[in-house]
Amino acid sequence: SKGILIQNVSKMFYNAEGEGIEALKPVNLDIKAGEFVAVIGPSGCGKSTLLNIIAGFESATAGSVWVDGEKITQPSIDRGMVFQQYALFPWLNVSENVEFGLKQMQVPAEERKKIVHSFLELVGLQEFANASIMALSGGMKQRVALARVFCTNPSIILMDEPFGALDALTRSMLQDELLAIWKEYEKTVVLITHSVQEALVLANRIVVITNRPGKIKLDIDINLPYPRD
Numbered sequence: 001s002k003g004i005l006i007q008n009v010s011k012m013f014y015n016a017e018g019e020g021i022e023a024l025k026p027v028n029l030d031i032k033a034g035e036f037v038a039v040i041g042p043s044g045c046g047k048s049t050l051l052n053i054i055a056g057f058e059s060a061t062a063g064s065v066w067v068d069g070e071k072i073t074q075p076s077i078d079r080g081m082v083f084q085q086y087a088l089f090p091w092l093n094v095s096e097n098v099e100f101g102l103k104q105m106q107v108p109a110e111e112r113k114k115i116v117h118s119f120l121e122l123v124g125l126q127e128f129a130n131a132s133i134m135a136l137s138g139g140m141k142q143r144v145a146l147a148r149v150f151c152t153n154p155s156i157i158l159m160d161e162p163f164g165a166l167d168a169l170t171r172s173m174l175q176d177e178l179l180a181i182w183k184e185y186e187k188t189v190v191l192i193t194h195s196v197q198e199a200l201v202l203a204n205r206i207v208v209i210t211n212r213p214g215k216i217k218l219d220i221d222i223n224l225p226y227p228r229d
């Protein structure tokens with residue numbers, strides 16, 4: 001996995017009148033390879049903005065983000081994103097969704113098939129390989145999204161409230177699955193959550209951002225042994 005260095009990253013949004021909305025004060029954060037960082041804070045404090053800048057979906061107004069010593073300028077399949085509303089392709093079935101990034105990477109068809117199969121197995125959806133996305137429950141959709149992001153073997157996984165739309169039982173099941181996958185594949189993870197509980201269960205570091213504009217208020221290591229219940 002790779003580390004992420006966030007140097008003086010700030011963000012202004014401009015409305016139609018040209019007025020600036022300051023979404024992020026300069027943020028500095030040094031995330032080590034293999035860390036699982038939870039970012040918590042109230043709505044509107046700039047969590048998604050920060051994550052989108054790390055992803056390369058949004059550009060910073062000032063400052064820069066470095067991944068393994070390389071300044072990021074655009075999105076990369078090496079920084080996979082998992083969204084709250086899944087963001088699956090509804091016109092593709094389950095295995096085609098998982099396969100998507102592998103196709104972009106021009107992995108040969110034979111190999112793609114094997115990888116998709118193993119990751120569908122990992123998330124317990126092999127029987128749903130040919131199912132329509134529309135036929136799935138929320139928990140199943142998020143499992144597809146997890147398989148889709150992990151199967152391309154990104155160094156960094158970015159997650160924007162991935163379990164926020166799920167019921168408590170599904171959420172706790174998927175949290176366990178995520179932890180198991182994270183430990184097996186040694187990824188660097190940055191996870192946005194509204195839940196202090198979720199941050200404590202999953203992360204080994206918690207960053208608290210407060211509004212407004214967003215600013216890091218607290219940054220703590222919680223190197224507690226797993227499991228933490």
Ligand code: ADP
Binds near residue numbers: 042
């Ligand atoms: P959070 O993820 O913590 O809820 P966001 O990063 O979504 O916060 O938003 C931070 C601030 O930036 C908010 O005040 C929000 O209204 C503003 N903002 C976010 N995206 C845009 C945008 N595309 N245009 C204008 N303002 C935005």
Ligand code: ADP
Binds near residue numbers: 167
């Ligand atoms: P949600 O709570 O968002 O609806 P779940 O993942 O809990 O999502 O799934 C809800 C229902 O979907 C389960 O009760 C089960 O009947 C079915 N389901 C989910 N995953 C599987 C699976 N791997 N195999 C068979 N059925 C499943």
